[in-house]
Structures are given as C-alpha cells and as structure tokens.
Amino acid sequence: MKIAPLTRNPSGDFAGDVTGIDLTRPLTADQVAAIEAGMDRFAVLVFHGQHFDDDTQLAFSRNFGELEISSGGEMSKPEDRRLKLEMADISNLDRDNRVRTADDRVRLGALGNRLWHSDASFRAIPAKYSLLSARIVPGSGGNTEFADMRAAYDALDDATRAEIEDLVTEHSNAYSREVIGFTKDDYGARNQDKLHPVRHRLVRTHPVTGRKSLYLSAHIGTIVGWPMPEARAFIRDLTEHATQRCFVHAHVWRPWDLVIWDNRTTMHRARRYDDQREIRDMRRSTIRGDGMTTPQQEAA
Ligand code: OGA
Ligand code: MN
Secondary structure, eight states: OEEEEEEEETTEEEEEEEESOOTTSOOOHHHHHHHHHHHHHHSEEEEOOOOOOHHHHHHHHGGGSOBOOOOSSGGGOGGGOSSOTTSEEEESBOTTSOBOOTTOHHHHHHGGGGSOBOTTTTSSSOEEEEEEEEEEOOSSOOOEEEEEHHHHHHTSOHHHHHHHTTOEEEEOHHHHHHHTTOOIIIIITTOGGGTSOEEEESEEEOTTTOOEEEOOOTTEEEETTSOHHHHHHHHHHHHHHHTSGGGEEEEOOOTTOEEEEETTTEEEEEOOOOTTTSOOEEEEEEEEOSSOSSOOOOOO
16 A cells, blocks of 8 residues: 655645555455554545445444444435435435435535535534545536645644634534524524534644644534634634645545545535536545543533
8 A cells, every 4th residue: 555645735745645455345454554544644545446335335434433323413314315324425316316406405404515614523522534435426526625724723823823722612513504594493493413512622632643733614603702703703714724725635536536534633625516417426434533622511
C-alpha cells in the first residue's frame, strides 16, 4: 500500500491517494494499522476501484470501531429506507430506486449536506470516521469538498487561539436545517431525536497525533455563555477562515471510489449536481467516536 499526498497546505499534507490495496477482502491487522496511520497523517484518504457491496463495505468499516446506526427521524423511517440502518443513504433515490422529486422531503432535508459540516456533530458522542462509497456518479457536478481543520487552527493568530481554547459550542440539527430554511415546527416535529442541543469543545486535540483542530460544523447554533448573535457571527468568521481554498481538497468522484475522512479534524460539504436528471448513488458507513468532547449539560 502506498499513499501519495493530494494537497499540501502550510501545516503539511492533507488528503492522500492510496494505491495497492483491495479493501473488499479481509485485511490483516497490519493493513488496518497502516490505514489508520494514513488517516492520522492525511485526515482524508481516497481509494479507487473498490467494488464494495453493502456487506463488504460494512465488514471493512468495522475494522475501525463501532458503527453508527441512523435511528429515528424521517430520514430513516423503515418503510422509506432503501438501505439497512447501518448505511446512510447519500443518494437521490427512493426505496424503489426512483429519483426523488424536487419537493420530496427527504431530498430537501439532505440538502443540508451542502453546508460545511462534520458528521453527527449533533450527537454527544460524534463520529470518528465516515466512509463514503460511490456506486453511481453523475456525469458532472456532485464533488465533495474537504477542509483541513488542523491547518485552519494552526493559521489562527495567537490571540484568537488563546480566546477559543476552552470555548464550548452547542450543536443541533435544528440549527443547520434553519440555515436552509426549515422552520422548527416543520422539521422539529418529525426529527425530535436530533434536536436536543449537545455541547462540544471548539478546539479538539487528536488522541493519537496530539494536533489541535477547530471543531466547526453547520450544526453549531451558539457558544455557551455568549449572546447568540455574537456567537453566530464569530462562528461564521471562523468557518469562513477555515474553508479558504488553501485548506480545501475537492474530490471528483469516479464509480467505486471509497473516501474515508476523519470528522474530528475535517469538515466537508456536497456540491451541486442535476439531481432531477442524473443519478448519484453513494453509501456511507460511519464509525462512532470514542467519547464526548466535553461534559453535557445536566438535564433541567
Ligand atoms: C456525507 C456527506 C457529501 C456528498 O456523506 O456525510 O456529507 O458529497 N456527503 O455527498
Ligand atoms: Mn456529511
């Protein structure tokens, strides 16, 4: 297995292109360790030609920890699902493999992926890795962009680093949905499980490398102890800073690509494509993190 850097920024390599390994077959402990070491260094790894089905993707994913299960909420009603609960359906298809119409609620909710975010940051224990497998890709558009939150942190001035060191933010799906125009009554009633705000540190330290990174996400709605407008304005400034092109790698998908990213040290977003005329069938398995980033608020 070899890894070639895809981008470089002032803090080092970001995103690696991996060759010489077939992930659909059982891996040795050494191979898994080499992938984890690559993740620690590059934060995003791209593999081409990985002909996964759902079972082989899930089996491969389990090498890295416990799988996250999407539960509750309208995105995962059993009667509407195309895929099993361990697999997030990042496609524009319904359970009968028909293109979702323009006004389809699941389609509209999924447009939240177009905002810069970190997966499952609305959970008290947020995601470690996400693994996204491309089965069918559109002829144009539909890239996924990744931003290096380690490099973004390193590039802050000393005063800002000192100011944010111990800040705690509140994340909820309600906030990101609000940004794309859902109202609380509309989205909230159907997605109760994802709405209770959770707290996370704004600065995280990677458990293996010890590198610090900004923990930003579209799900952030406020900073604990700050007036909301001031918090939102500051989070917006930090997000603008962190997503400058020098910190970003854009992935152009080919069928059978697998991309793994570390949600603790990166943000990502989906880019537009013609989802009424083209099919994009991507499937994501998600590895649960090891723990909370900060204690949660006591229940009132
Ligand atoms: C995801 C996601 C972006 C994309 O799978 O978590 O945000 O480009 N995907 O589909
Ligand atoms: Mn995502």
